[in-house]
Amino acid sequence: MFTRRMLIAASACVLSFGTSASIASAQDYPTKPIQMIVPFGQGGATDQVARLIAAPLEEKLDASIVIVNQPGAGGAVGLSNLARMPADGYTIGIGSDSTLGARPMMSDTGYDSESFDMIARVVEIPSGIAVRADSPYQSLNDLVEAMKTETLTYSGSGVASGPHLAAAVFLAEQGVEATFVNSNSNQEGMVKLLSGEVDFLTGGGSNFPPMFDEDGNGDIRVLGLAAEDRWPFMPNVPTYKEQGFDYLRSQWFGLVAPAGSPDEAIETISNAVAQLVEDPEFQERLKEFYFNPAYLGPKQMRERIEAEKKGIRPVLDKIGLLAK
Amino acid sequence: MGLIASSDIFDALVLVADPWVIAFVFMGSVIGMVFGAAPGLTAPSAIALFLPVTYAMGPTTSMALLMGIYCSGYFAGSIPAILINTPGTPSAAATALDGFAMARAGESDRALSTAIICSFIGGLFSLLLLMTIAPVLAKVALSFTSVEYFSFALIGIVCVAGISRGSMIKGLAAALIGILVSTVGLDPVSGVGRFMFGEPNLMAGIPTISALIGLFAIGQMLLLSKEGVDEQVILPMQKPASQSAVLLDIWRNRWLTFKSAVIGSLIGVLPGTGPAIASWVSYSDALRTAKPDDKFGKGEIKGVISCEVSNNAVTGGALVPLLTLGIPGDPVTAILIGALMIQGVHTGPFLISQNGSLFMSILMLLFVSNVFMVIIGLSARRMAAKVLKIPSGIMVPTICMMAAAGAFSIHNNAFDVRLVLIFGVLGYLMIRFGFPTAPAVLGIVLGPILEQNLRNALTVSNMDFTVFVTRPVSAVSLAVTAFLLYLWIVPRKGSGGSEGDA
The missing domain is CATH 3.40.190.150 (Bordetella uptake gene, domain 1)
Structure with a gap:
């Protein structure tokens, strides 16, 4: 404890010498x-x-x-x-x-x-859900319906991370459940999605655009983003609201x-x-x-x-x- | 999609051709040479110590420095192994057997030159493997799930049996200490705190680098300060060796060289192994195929060739799983993951397709590092011995100071400095009581990989353990694990019984 305080104090002192002169009493x-x-x-x-x-x-x-x-x-x-x-x-x-x-x-x-x-x-960043491009689920509704009859698995960047909770709250509101498989980062979760280990991925919207090339082709399909309006970076992806789910989450x-x-x-x-x-x-x-x-x-x-x-x-x- | 475009190769060339980048490779090679040669300092500890320096650099320059340290560090451990029978790194332990015997016969120059050139050959071979196989493996890697990752990591942990030359029990105990250490902090799968004793700083778990600096660097320094000055070994007049004679030696043993390079590269690819295992396996393979007139253990050049080719072949091999799966192939690559993350580069199957030019530049840097290794090694092989003569009174405090500074800068948290001290004491005690420290590091690195993937795999399969044998890649890995265990444990029962493991 002493060491940390002292070091921070020391570094703050050194830095303040540099700037204190420029900051007047204004x-x-x-x-x-x-x-x-x-x-x-x-x-x-x-x-x-x-x-x-x-x-x-x-x-x-x-x-x-x-x-x-x-x-x-x-x-x-x-x-x-x-x-x-x-x-x-x-x-x-x-x-x-x-x-x-x-x-x-x-x-x-x-x-x-x-x-x-x-x-x-x-x-x-709006939260969203993505599946593999060859997945049978074309919309959020397909996904929710499927979860009523079978146990699906999903992943995201860590237990109780923002993305995990975004999906957990959504599923809870729909009265369905799915098994969460932990990943240490969104990238790791993406690997699990692409390898077929999990059925869907929950993540912040900013993770999705890099997965597509200029023509919008990619190995994943984003089913929805939980924003009020369509997200300017992915205008083709419908919001949850458009699909009949009153759910906003960022x-x-x-x-x-x-x-x-x-x-x-x-x-x-x-x-x-x-x-x-x-x-x-x-x-x-x-x-x-x-x-x-x-x-x-x-x-x-x-x-x-x-x-x-x-x-x-x-x-x-x-x-x-x-x-x- | 084509994984590597020609533009990537060109971009990489432009990146690497920067004089600063070349300067950093050179600097790394010198640092690696010094750290590898100084007993108690290893390539992993050099990389761990210099990692914080790379925070402020770009991806190419930081990789330049680290690759330089990596290649030279793995070789340089052989210098003290040959000259004073003290391997600078664990991987040079096998080299010491014949290398030191050659030095006693006045042939240290021949042994050193052979070691340098063999390391170069090993490094180049594995580089070729990395270049040809890595992009393919990157695609295959996308079909691997937690089941496969678990099985791969299991192979790594079983290698403890291979490392533990003295007592297998102590080796296993050390590995388990490592795994135990890795369980500290928030459980990665369900977020429950374990062994935290109310200390918020332990929530993140014990950083591998703190443990590593403590176990290797501080542990050795404590040992050095206790033992005091090393006894001087007086060697006879050393004959200078001509490089052509050395090359002829290697050409005569080209099949052995090739075999050792393959063994080293493949062991490097296995997650969690390292050069120490590679050199022992190659050495034992050389022993297995020895001719009656070979004088292994009494100064046989083949002993030096097999160890040195294979322990440097590990470098390229170990980068394959790192760059394609995000799984470390050896302790150094485990630290390299952190180095890449700091640069905002995420390791995993996307690394090559998203960072094609970075991948190519890593290959080129590895090549440049190997070239520098030969140049520095050959020109300074006599001078390098002088590093060994630095008095402990100067070396110990200097290293401790660097270790503390390095530990603090990992997370800007003084708690890490205390952790390093604790692990230093642990490392010292382990060495004193004959527990190898390498398996402990293996445990710390592989523990979380084993645990998370086992639990994830079972979560997905509804606690059905058969997934590990029904998925072919995993089944093969488990079979290899069983075979390795058989290979290492069973023969020992017959010959090692009298030594007693109790």
Whole structure:
């Protein structure tokens, strides 16, 4: 514990020498570098969100942002460390619907949504279901009907990950069940889908476009995306609603800070994010990663999390993942 | 769809032709040479230590550095094995048998030159295999399910029997310690916490790299600081050897060379094995076919050829399952998965089709690494011996410092430094009490693969165990497993009884 604090303090000191000169007394926050904890490894969707937002945010806030990846346990390691950081507004992190909502209900993670102040929701990706191109299921309805008579298997990126829960909630609402086969990443789940080990795959929409060539040919078929309207990146894929299922579900990512962080810090960052997502240049960059800008302020983000927790609890209980 | 387009080859050439990339291969080769030659430091620990350095590099430069370390590191363990009978890496243990005997007869230069050129041949052969078979295997790999992955991993874990030359019981115990360690943290299939003792940092499980740095590097350093200065071995005047004589040696034994290259490559392809097993298997095969006038164990050049060809043939072979299935073929490739992930490259059946130019550039880097290995090896083979003379008082603290820094930078978490220390003590105790550390690492790497795939396979099949024998590829793997067990265990019953495993 001492070593970590000392090292962070030391590195913060070194960095602040570089920037403190440029930041005059015009504002009270920020006056030193901000540390951003990413609770997943480099290269994943969460990390992409962090790196996308960090650079333009640095400019807006006129302070440097240091990204620290602390992966492990579906985001729980990084977030529980974040919860124990000083609430001074200079340590923030990336949270998501599943890491803030469902994850703490499943095992003793050392944090829950109350451990954090919400700053801003940044982006979202619609959830979807895909099958192999040679699968007999042409629509969500085919799939749901099949599950009434036989046991199908499906996979997604990890137990109680956003995609897993998205499908579990949908199936629960339809009154059907399927066997979940764990994968450690969406890529691994895709392998299971293509090898025929599982019948369908649940995943964030951003995983699907790379599977098709320019003419829309691919080894998979996306049955539906759970968004309000058709997703601009895959306009041929119908929504759940079009197929008669009143179901909306997206994975989203946002910024959080340890509970009790100064209001000034939270407002400053939140307003900066709000301006950013309106910026056409930033929107263009989001498009490259198939993310939809989806800003929500601190209050609305908190409401979303509370609603999420309420909705997911009975489903977790049903699939045997609820711990407390 | 064509897996590798000619444009990929061209792109790869452009990537690799960058002078910085070549410089990094060279740097990697030098680092690998030093780490391989210094006893207690191995190619896996060099890669683990330098992995954090690659975070800030691009995919090609980071692979350049790591491939350089990989090739040279696997070879360089033979230098101290031949010169002072102390294998720098486990894979050079078999080389020491005949190599050191040659050095005592004043033929160390011949042994070293043979080792270098044989390593080059082995490396090139496996590269050819990687080039021809990997794209095909990548397609086949898409038909494999958890059932097959489990059976493959089982072959790997059974190889413990092959590694454990001393006591099979201790080898198995070490492997089980590794598997036990791998169960710490959230259970990957159902998300239940195991052996966490209320420590949130353990939720993610024990990172393989922390365990590896502790078991190998720190364990050895503790051992070194206890034993103090090594006794000096006085060797007779060493005769310089002409390279043409060395080449003639190899040409005379071309069949043995070819056989050893095949054995090394195939063992490399098996998940979770490594150069140590490859060199022992090749050596035992060379023994099996020895002629009456061969003097194995007393300075037979064939002993050096068989070990060195095969332990470097592992490099290309081990990359086949890594690049096509996402399963590590040996401890180094297990770490390479992390290196690729950091670059945002996901290993798995899509790697080659999605990153054709990266795949080609890895092949080219491997070739360049092999060339550098020969150049550096031949030009510095006398100087390399000086690494061995670094006093422990300087080496031990330096390595410990690097290990701590490396451990911290994995996840920017000081908890990992404490883990390294704990595993260092564990590694020290294991070595002191005669438990090999290699099987433990095998266990840590293969434990989760075994567990997840076993459970996934049974989940899909409704707990029906027969899937493992009804799917042909899996059935064949299980048969191979049984055959290997027979091969390694049964003959020992007759000859090893007197030593006693109790």
